[in-house]
Amino acid sequence: MIDDALLSQLKGIGMSEYEAKVYAILSALRVASAREVHEQTQIPRGRIYETLAALAKNGFIVSSGKSPVRYSPVDVTQTFERLKRESVNSLDGLYQSLKALETETPEPHMQGYKLCTEWTRDNQIRMMLHRAKSEIILLCNDEGFLRKYRSEIARAAKRVPLYLVIGNEELAESAPVKCYTGGNDIRSALFYPKGEDAGGLSVKLVLMADRTESLSILEESGRVTGIFICPDMYAGYLSRKFVQEIVPVKKPRKST
Known part of the structure; x- marks a missing residue:
């Protein structure tokens, strides 16, 4: 059974409900096919492939083989070091944008x-x-x-x-x-x-x-x-x- 607290933390970094479930299962199983992920998560079959594709696009998992294709999580340390760098870069960009607004925005009216x-x-x-x-x-x-x-x-x-x-x-x-x-x-x-x-x-x-x-x-x-x-x-x-x-x-x- 997938831990609800873990799912909540994964959603906290931007994953959807289905992405969080799939990533948690793959982290536990280490490697699995789409069918096996479906059986473990009970996510509708029609949503499994698009969920796996989204996780792969965002760098959380990789695929290998052809019949059937199997999926496995990218090394956790490597993944989360990347997330930290992206988070810092994103916050820095947001900070710079907000600082620019401070100088461009006229003085506020009386409140x-x-x-x-x-x-x-x-x-x-x-x-x-x-x-x-x-x-x-x-x-x-x-x-x-x-x-x-x-x-x-x-x-x-x-x-x-x-x-x-x-x-x-x-x-x-x-x-x-x-x-x-x-x-x-x-x-x-x-x-x-x-x-x-x-x-x-x-x-x-x-x-x-x-x-x-x-x-x-x-x-x-x-x-x-x-x-x-x-x-x-x-x-x-x-x-x-x-x-x-x-x-x-x-x-x-x-x-x-």
């Missing part, structure tokens, strides 16, 4: 991804803080977020310029890094939206990294959602505007 679970939002925030290479702008007015990512924010600030913009200056006392406040536009549009357009929607956090990607955490009617955009075509413009408008928070002097 947005909705992050519906706390786990995905949490991981994206941590990854953005970790992978930023030139600048981080973090707008946050939620003390819970600042506590949760305190260590990541502090580590990121040691590597790249980090601007932590808060809507409530009291948060500066517990923030892990230097804080900033924005002008009226930032306060009214992001931290304290008013009017019908707000619709109960509040911004919990906005994170922009390297002026190329952004993550917004929004809450509406108690439901929190994250929107990750990369590449973000507006991140560069907004980042420059924020840096121009924000001012450092002056911590109150301690009384003596």
Whole structure:
């Protein structure tokens, strides 16, 4: 009986179901006629010859004699060394083709991804803080977020310029890094939206990294959602505007 695991592995290298069965039987018998292969595999007689021909064409078996023609597998070591070389060459060719596409394909359009679970939002925030290479702008007015990512924010600030913009200056006392406040536009549009357009929607956090990607955490009617955009075509413009408008928070002097 042919081992199912062996058949699965043979199909994994590109053989059909019939080819895998025939090759496995010939590997066990070492030499057999088409009729004997048919009897051992129960493959329809009309399919035996085309299956043997396909295996021979692909270099897995050879034939000898005339009446009847007998078939035997090519040396296994020789066969699989050839397969390894062909696989490496094929992968190398695929790699070169894909690299060529990278240089020929225009820059991708802006793409947005909705992050519906706390786990995905949490991981994206941590990854953005970790992978930023030139600048981080973090707008946050939620003390819970600042506590949760305190260590990541502090580590990121040691590597790249980090601007932590808060809507409530009291948060500066517990923030892990230097804080900033924005002008009226930032306060009214992001931290304290008013009017019908707000619709109960509040911004919990906005994170922009390297002026190329952004993550917004929004809450509406108690439901929190994250929107990750990369590449973000507006991140560069907004980042420059924020840096121009924000001012450092002056911590109150301690009384003596």
